[in-house]
């Protein structure tokens with residue numbers, strides 16, 4: 018891993034934390050759209066589990082502006098993300114947050130982008146096959162969030178998460194290798210499927226959400242819906258039969274029981290079940306105390322290989338769009 022980039026990421030995070038120190042932060046708002054929003058779900062889970070005082074909210078950018086949360090103000094930290102730095106709703110959200118006196122910290126892959134310009138602090142993350150996991154979006158966001166918890170509440174997990182994230186790349190690669198055959202089977206067996214649901218809970222729900230809305234619907238034009246494993250029994254389970262496909266994620270956090278319960282029921286009545294279980298992965302280098310938080314990152318990485326195999330088999334590149342970047346919306 019390039020030491021330069023690691024140092025750079027750490028410096029950027031510290032610079033953001035310096036700004037946080039200058040304020041009295043009482044709440045954190047996570048604001049983004051699509052995949053950049055899904056990225057933030059595990060971080061909200063972290064704050065819900067770890068924070069004693071501050072609370073966390075998560076909104077799609079336009080809703081953030083229009084809802085105009087009563088608690089948004091000078092004591093708010095608004096964390097935004099846009100990969101391109103160009104999504105208008107997210108850029109407007111940064112401006113809106115600052116107009117309310119909040120501190121706007123943005124993550125983006127594009128330096129100097131409109132989002133970067135509209136924010137108080139910018140964290141640039143790396144992206145793509147060459148990038149080490151430590152320098153990518155999920156990792157940078159976790160460093161920021163655990164850093165905020167340490168700064169404001171003296172939470173003691175920052176060093177644990179930092180060390181674990183430094184070892185994340187090897188965990189990713191081993192997990193993808195372990196599930197390589199499954200990813201290939203998925204591509205071949207499900208290439209003609211019209212509907213694929215996804216399901217998870219807790220820290221992993223965002224991964225299921227992102228696979229449903231970004232990979233299946235946006236990038237493959239396959240019908241989907243992300244179902245919360247707890248909600249499964251309150252409507253969606255009526256749909257399960259031998260013909261209906263479900264991707265079911267099993268993480269390692271406190272809500273795993275919900276995912277196991279949903280899987281158990283699905284096995285009784287369904288057949289087309291694609292299960293990714295973080296308990297199968299080798300987490301060497303990841304500290305026990307934060308494994309549940311790291312699991313969604315690894316599940317997300319492995320699922321991306323499933324997306325690649327599916328796109329290949331269907332001859333439908335993940336970059337294909339009908340409307341985005343082509344027409345006004």
Ligand SMILES: O=P(O)(O)OC[C@H]1O[C@](O)(CO)[C@@H](O)[C@@H]1O
Pocket residue numbers: 050051052053098099100101102103104107230231235341
């Ligand atoms: O992260 P950005 O650049 O704001 O882009 C958001 C767009 O990218 C995606 O996350 C993935 O293509 C879309 O869901 C969304 O419209």
